[in-house]
Amino acid sequence: MSSDPFIRSGLQPHQIPADFVVDQRHGSYTAADHETWSKLHRRQFELLRGRVCDEYFAGLAALGIAADGIPDFRDLNRALKAATGWEIVAVPGLVPDRVFFSHLAERRFPAGFWIRRPEEFDYIEEPDIFHDVFGHVPLLMNPAYADFVAAYGAAGLRYGDPEDLARLARLYWYSVEFGLVETDQGLRIFGAGIASSPGETVYALESGKPNRIAFDPVRVMRTRYKIDDFQQSYFVLPGFETMPDLSAEPLERAMAQARALPELEADALIAEDRRIAIDDRRRRPAA
Ligand code: HBI
Ligand code: FE
Numbered sequence: 001m002s003s004d005p006f007i008r009s010g011l012q013p014h015q016i017p018a019d020f021v022v023d024q025r026h027g028s029y030t031a032a033d034h035e036t037w038s039k040l041h042r043r044q045f046e047l048l049r050g051r052v053c054d055e056y057f058a059g060l061a062a063l064g065i066a067a068d069g070i071p072d073f074r075d076l077n078r079a080l081k082a083a084t085g086w087e088i089v090a091v092p093g094l095v096p097d098r099v100f101f102s103h104l105a106e107r108r109f110p111a112g113f114w115i116r117r118p119e120e121f122d123y124i125e126e127p128d129i130f131h132d133v134f135g136h137v138p139l140l141m142n143p144a145y146a147d148f149v150a151a152y153g154a155a156g157l158r159y160g161d162p163e164d165l166a167r168l169a170r171l172y173w174y175s176v177e178f179g180l181v182e183t184d185q186g187l188r189i190f191g192a193g194i195a196s197s198p199g200e201t202v203y204a205l206e207s208g209k210p211n212r213i214a215f216d217p218v219r220v221m222r223t224r225y226k227i228d229d230f231q232q233s234y235f236v237l238p239g240f241e242t243m244p245d246l247s248a249e250p251l252e253r254a255m256a257q258a259r260a261l262p263e264l265e266a267d268a269l270i271a272e273d274r275r276i277a278i279d280d281r282r283r284r285p286a287a
Contacts, residue, residue, distance in 0.1 A: 104153025
């Protein structure tokens, strides 16, 4: 079973332009594809109640991302453009880093247009439309998140050294993909990699196994990550509006500090870490 994005998307290489943007072809989804979306949506919507941050559900509702079928990007884009100036573009799968950064810097979110097969219901390695649209797009309605993701794209274009880019990618990974946030109601999810995964939704908030550590940009930039398993460490932002500043000077200051310090394994704990306890106030709704 190939993980080549060309194959997953059903497109041939010659059908894919330099910016990797293709047509979503909303009319081409099968009834089975829409059914996969519906099942994933219903299960995850239920699981996220009381676990995901309020801004996420606000975005989902405002965009009308529902269980009735795979959304048409043209419909989402009208609301998204008006709210934060973002739009979604369809791509065949993972795109090269420079291409990814360029789109984000221009407020275009590259979303995989294909959906996982029924036998991959619980786990896929590559981002499909459920991960990208259900996981990321609701929060692109939020100005703080929208600005952070655009700043990440712009920052990516300023760096060229692979080790710097790896450090930068960790900031995105441990926030936009796997971030937790402290709220008045307790610890909540906002990372799309968690919010689109039923297993990790429960694990990230309730398991006693992973570390939960207060988010510090330099600490995060030093920390490797696993792409093929639940995270061993989650980083917790003090509030939804407190994403790290990725503008040139503050980012370069943090980058310089991180360069000078040893890298850390995904499960490492260091003396400076402020560990966050699982919050008892966070409860599932009674109903
Ligand atoms: N491409 N479509 C897509 N989605 C991603 O999340 C993505 C990507 N290419 C590169 C990438 N992510 C990361 O390695 C970057 O954060 C560098
Ligand atoms: Fe993602």
